[in-house]
Amino acid sequence: MTGDSHETDGADPSTLGLELLTDLASPQPRYQEAIAQGGCLQPMDGLTLTFSRDLNDYVLRHHELFSSVGGLQLGNTRPLIPLNVDPPQHGKYRKILDPLFAPKRMDEQESDIVARVHHFIDEFVDRGECNFTEDFAELFPSAVFLGLMGLDWGELDTFLRLRDGILRPEKFDEMAAFDGAVRLRVQEATGQEIYEYFGRQLDVREANPTDDVLTHFVTAEIDGERLSREEILDICFLFLIAGLDTVSDSLTCFYAYLAQHPEHRRQIVDDPSVIPNAVEELLRWESPVPGGVPRLATCDTELPNGMKIGAGSAVMVSYGAANVDPAEFPDALVVRFDREVNRHIAFGGGVHRCLGSHLARRELRITLREWHRRIPDYRLKPGTEQLVYRPGLRSVENLTLVWP
Numbered sequence: 001m002t003g004d005s006h007e008t009d010g011a012d013p014s015t016l017g018l019e020l021l022t023d024l025a026s027p028q029p030r031y032q033e034a035i036a037q038g039g040c041l042q043p044m045d046g047l048t049l050t051f052s053r054d055l056n057d058y059v060l061r062h063h064e065l066f067s068s069v070g071g072l073q074l075g076n077t078r079p080l081i082p083l084n085v086d087p088p089q090h091g092k093y094r095k096i097l098d099p100l101f102a103p104k105r106m107d108e109q110e111s112d113i114v115a116r117v118h119h120f121i122d123e124f125v126d127r128g129e130c131n132f133t134e135d136f137a138e139l140f141p142s143a144v145f146l147g148l149m150g151l152d153w154g155e156l157d158t159f160l161r162l163r164d165g166i167l168r169p170e171k172f173d174e175m176a177a178f179d180g181a182v183r184l185r186v187q188e189a190t191g192q193e194i195y196e197y198f199g200r201q202l203d204v205r206e207a208n209p210t211d212d213v214l215t216h217f218v219t220a221e222i223d224g225e226r227l228s229r230e231e232i233l234d235i236c237f238l239f240l241i242a243g244l245d246t247v248s249d250s251l252t253c254f255y256a257y258l259a260q261h262p263e264h265r266r267q268i269v270d271d272p273s274v275i276p277n278a279v280e281e282l283l284r285w286e287s288p289v290p291g292g293v294p295r296l297a298t299c300d301t302e303l304p305n306g307m308k309i310g311a312g313s314a315v316m317v318s319y320g321a322a323n324v325d326p327a328e329f330p331d332a333l334v335v336r337f338d339r340e341v342n343r344h345i346a347f348g349g350g351v352h353r354c355l356g357s358h359l360a361r362r363e364l365r366i367t368l369r370e371w372h373r374r375i376p377d378y379r380l381k382p383g384t385e386q387l388v389y390r391p392g393l394r395s396v397e398n399l400t401l402v403w404p
């Protein structure tokens with residue numbers, strides 16, 4: 001099977017730094033430069049970035065040295081569970097949550113997810129064109145969540161509004177794009193709505209338990225203890241952030257790649273059994289979550305390569321760089337769907353490794369399978385070939401596809 005090589009563009013080492021976190025159009029060659037220069041950087045006081053796979057693994061596996069507590073300010077008033085919780089408390093939450101997102105539970109969702117893919121494709125297939133980002137990628141993962149949480153289709157707009165209030169506050173107040181205080185104000189107002197919205201849903205589940213995920217949150221017990229109402233709300237808040245955009249962003253990256261690489265697309269159309277491998281390889285190559293949530297050093301410490309890290313300073317791992325580290329992937333810049341060993345860390349590593357990886361994989365595989373059955377040949381709409389990758393999570397704005 002063929003693979004496309006994406007050779008280094010000879011990035012100037014002196015320009016490496018924070019832009020590795022923000023310029024995400026084609027970061028892979030620059031990630032390799034950062035690895036070649038030692039695998040970590042301290043672009044400013046109090047911040048260390050790790051790039052190589054071994055340094056990333058070290059940070060991710062030593063949660064006692066690099067704490068995830070503190071973390072993100074996204075309109076939440078309490079820590080996000082389990083993302084901003086360290087062991088041993090963290091393990092208690094994962095024990096409750098992991099079984100709800102295990103492969104067997106995802107098998108039960110298969111037909112529901114298939115139906116939701118077709119619901120959206122039906123809307124535009126005859127048009128021969130779609131804004132893939134807005135007409136599919138940003139809607140589909142939210143629709144899947146409705147199914148999981150036992151909510152009606154009618155709740156989709158509420159879900160999207162709550163998600164946007166946190167992740168795209170500029171849609172509600174354009175000043176939020178420039179002014180951090182405005183941004184936080186929109187996020188906090190939305191945050192309150194999220195707590196209230198899920199609070200009402202939990203009241204309903206308590207009165208009438210069903211078989212959905214929200215009911216399981218209410219009834220789950222570990223060592224004879226149930227989750228408190230606040231703990232459940234903090235989990236729901238995180239799900240809205242971690243479970244929706246990540247899949248949307250992955251889809252835009254995948255389809256941007258496939259639209260521009262007809263040979264790869266053909267492999268999927270000719271032999272759909274390649275899809276699980278294609279998903280892993282595209283996750284590796286695209287790394288839609290490019291970096292980890294910042295960890296804070298719990299004491300003065302140092303990395304295995306001798307780099308010193310002061311107590312209280314932040315450390316960010318680059319999943320995107322680790323996924324093109326030549327020490328792990330000798331042909332890292334070649335995208336190949338027949339890769340036999342693919343130990344990528346697009347879902348993170350250590351205790352905080354993604355809780356939703358089985359769900360995400362299922363959504364991505366089903367989309368590739370069902371889409372290519374119905375729309376096997378597509379390309380970027382002429383005139384829109386210049387793709388815009390957003391900073392933060394890696395995603396393509398207004399990816400516009402056309403097909404015969």
Ligand code: HEM
Pocket residue numbers: 081082083084094101238239242243244246247250288289291292293319346347348349351352353354355356357359360361
């Ligand atoms: C392709 C899509 C996805 C990608 C690439 C992705 C990636 C990640 C990564 C890299 C982390 C680790 C963050 C860190 O500690 O630095 C993470 C954590 C997490 N993800 Fe995902 N994720 C995806 C989809 C989902 C979905 C669908 C869910 C919904 C259930 C989800 C729920 C979570 C949660 C709850 C955590 C925190 C786990 C913990 O702290 O123990 N993710 N994800």
